[in-house]
Amino acid sequence: MERISNILNNKVFKEYLKRNEIAEKERVFCKHNLNHSIDVARIAYILNLENKWGYDKELIYAAALMHDITKWRQYEEGVPHHISAAEIADSILASCKFNDNEIEICKNAIMKHRKLEDENDSFASLLYKADKLSRLCFLCEAKDICNWSQEKMNEKLVY
Numbered sequence: 506m507e508r509i510s511n512i513l514n515n516k517v518f519k520e521y522l523k524r525n526e527i528a529e530k531e532r533v534f535c536k537h538n539l540n541h542s543i544d545v546a547r548i549a550y551i552l553n554l555e556n557k558w559g560y561d562k563e564l565i566y567a568a569a570l571m572h573d574i575t576k577w578r579q580y581e582e583g584v585p586h587h588i589s590a591a592e593i594a595d596s597i598l599a600s601c602k603f604n605d606n607e608i609e610i611c612k613n614a615i616m617k618h619r620k621l622e623d624e625n626d627s628f629a630s631l632l633y634k635a636d637k638l639s640r641l642c643f644l645c646e647a648k649d650i651c652n653w654s655q656e657k658m659n660e661k662l663v664y
């Protein structure tokens with residue numbers, strides 16, 4: 506997991522995590538912090554193992570760690586975070602020794618993590634599902650004012 510340690514120690518990555526934390530200080534809904542990204546990574550890895558999809562562990566963790574990293578820009582500038590996160594993933598992942606093909610796979614999954622158009626796009630669907638499954642709606646005090654639809658909300662713990 507050397508390349509994942511590289512991401513966690515990356516200067517821009519750390520700065521953006523901090524910016525997310527500051528931007529969400531008063532947020533009553535789900536946060537987009539490091540815990541969330543690691544939850545997504547671990548759930549995606551469990552799904553990967555259970556389904557024998559065989560995706561590389563570092564690839565899964567890289568996509569999960571990067572997918573919400575620019576959420577702060579959405580609050581501050583109105584830039585949709587799936588687009589800005591895919592953009593910044595390019596340079597961060599390249600500097601952490603991911604190759605062009607791996608970067609493209611991660612960027613595609615990040616672009617689709619909010620709205621999955623094709624279930625057959627398996628790596629993107631892995632990130633999408635893990636992201637949704639990570640949320641503990643059944644414990645959430647802001648559930649009644651959340652904009653997630655009833656069918657999207659998690660009613661029990663799955664992973």
Ligand SMILES: [Fe+2]
Binds near residue numbers: 572618
């Ligand atoms: Fe997101």
Ligand SMILES: [Fe+2]
Binds near residue numbers: 537545573
């Ligand atoms: Fe997320």
